[in-house]
Amino acid sequence: MRPQGAIFVVLPHLGLILVWLVTSHQMSGWCEGPRKLAWCPPYKVMLLVWTTIFSVMGYASYLVWKDLGGGFGWPLALPLGLYAMQLAISWTVLVLFFEAHSPGLALLHLLLLYGLVVSTALIWHPINKLAALLLLPYLAWLTVTAAITYRLWRDSLCPEHQPQPTAGGELLRP
Template sequence: MQLQGPVFVGVPLLGPILIWMFTHQLSSRCEDERKLPWCPPHKVILLVWATIYSVMGYASYLVWKDLGGGFRWPLALPLGLYSFQLTLSWTFLMLFLAVDSPGLPINKLAALLLLPYLAWLTVTTAITYRLWRDSLCPAYEPLPSKESG
């Protein structure tokens, strides 16, 4: 494995580490009196997360290496999708860990008022993706239907 391998393996672990530092806690949902009977111990959860994030990082390294390394155009889509997925994963992890943290959210109504913005971002992302895809494949045209010919 090249020097880049450990970097690709380590980067996904930065999110959980920074989130933990930000929240100063790990969720105690599996430790208190409301514990679910099937909830694993805290250390198991940490081990599984660390393993999953490390494996995801190694997978991204393999894709990066197989496509020639560097940061050239063929890597834009797979590493872009991976980065997007990793960001979503970190976001959900932060919500899971920080939901018990005092002050998050400061105002529930304010958080709910941001939902239309999130919906609008989803729509504009879909439009942007479609425009990007069509610009890469200008010859892509839907096949004419039998009714129009």
């Protein structure tokens, strides 16, 4: 890997670090309390998965950049433009979820992000098949994230779907 590869791997983390600096005080209890989902991973697992996925995505973008000859000419505009859009939207989703506490808006952005990732994979496939395949774990993680976000959004709209505490302090799920 050329030295530029390290830049491509680190680039997605810059936004993630900024989001973490803005929202770190909100993250530790993000899926706890009465709204806790049994299948919701702890925030440290979420951070580890996001970090890994962003590294893999950065490497995949490097492969596309390299296979299209490097530089920043017109052949790279669509493949890397879609990638840049998905990075910006993924950072926005995290801010909407953790800082703005808006699971509905986060869910809409996740659906848009899902479409962008699929589009990016389809555009990348003829350029570099491995790069396109490296986006599949991201799609899987977006599915999990969208399911959690949907559940939290639904529970915020429909209190009857939220777990109810019993006299012993345990939570009963409807």
